[in-house]
């Protein structure tokens with residue numbers, strides 16, 4: 001915020017009815033919406049190109065939304081779901097699909113109702129949004145916004161490249177703090193704080209997990225498909241997350257889809273209270289797995305235990321499972337006892353790994369925390385503290401699980417902000 005303590009005349013280099021700060025997902029959507037509502041819009045983006053983060057979403061395929069209804073969408077929002085009721089009612093997941101289909105990007109729905117472009121190219125989504133901005137007459141300026149101009153609790157514009165740009169409606173869409181190389185380096189939090197807003201603690205979410213000990217490092221690079229994955233809180237014995245799917249071991253711990261999803265359900269992880277439990281054979285119950293092991297053993301009666309598990313487990317895991325089982329690696333399988341087999345079954349269905357941390361926010365898909373939503377109107381996205389100042393997207397204290405819900409948060413909040421900013425600029 002420029003500190004114009006004594007009132008002086010501000011000279012503006014350029015004027016617009018709406019200024020949008022940040023040309024990511026929320027910024028482009030807010031700009032298109034405001035321009036389509038009749039406003040003269042300037043969109044500032046500090047990168048050379050719009051939508052840098054959007055381009056890498058969904059591993060370059062962009063899981064653009066989820067084909068679910070309002071209630072299911074809200075149940076997938078991890079933080080401040082009630083705040084999003086008006087936004088998702090105004091611009092639903094079906095509206096997102098219509099928007100892109102109308103922009104000429106055909107979509108398809110995959111497992112878990114995840115919606116992707118048929119081309120599997122996130123770039124098609126970026127281009128569609130950029131073209132929509134251009135067609136709607138949005139003026140795109142590739143400059144970093146350095147601050148907001150606020151006087152008497154009213155926004156008057158922004159400062160970019162040392163020039164003042166005037167507008168009575170400014171929408172801040174600068175994103176969160178994760179993957180800062182894409183441009184989301186937390187500028188919006190600083191703008192909001194200077195405008196008097198509260199910014200809640202910023203933490204990583206949908207992020208790889210750090211594990212205790214060397215087990216994960218020994219298994220580094222091993223990817224497991226179709227496993228059962230659970231996280232238990234050892235303080236109260238509760239299962240805080242459970243799913244089936246894919247994960248990977250790394251030098252520091254665990255990553256992959258089920259691990260990232262689990263991370264959104266964990267807090268105070270550093271206390272070491274969480275343990276991840278991997279079920280290597282979720283399709284088999286204990287009895288079925290025991291029968292399977294017996295059958296494998298019967299085809300290898302004279303083999304050492306360590307040489308009997310090739311058909312059951314990935315090669316890289318065998319040493320580790322044998323070590324954890326407490327059964328002598330050189331014991332002949334025909335002399336393994338029922339109790340020893342029972343222990344082996346329990347182990348294969350429940351390999352425990354103690355979790356001790358999140359990886360850094362640089363590696364997080366999403367930021368937990370942000371501008372406190374009780375200081376923002378859920379119906380318009382306007383600040384309750386500074387008139388004409390709006391926020392949309394990840395800069396707000398909103399986050400969801402994986403499945404296209406985070407982009408939908410950006411689309412819905414940006415649509416509300418864009419149209420309300422435009423309407424108020426006509427008053």
Ligand SMILES: Cc1cc2nc3c(=O)[nH]c(=O)nc-3n(C[C@H](O)[C@H](O)[C@H](O)COP(=O)(O)OP(=O)(O)OC[C@H]3O[C@@H](n4cnc5c(N)ncnc54)[C@H](O)[C@@H]3O)c2cc1C
Nearest residue numbers: 022024025026046057058063145175183393394404406407
């Ligand atoms: C690897 C990865 C994969 C993901 N995959 C998915 C997925 O498949 N589906 C899903 O729903 N979500 C996904 N997400 C999350 C999703 O990308 C974000 O929720 C979304 O991008 C947030 O949109 P935003 O517009 O608020 O912020 P951003 O997209 O981060 O945009 C913010 C923009 O503001 C610009 N900016 C910042 N400060 C300034 C300034 N001072 N002046 C001018 N410009 C500025 C930045 O350069 C940036 O372009 C993924 C995230 C990551 C990191």
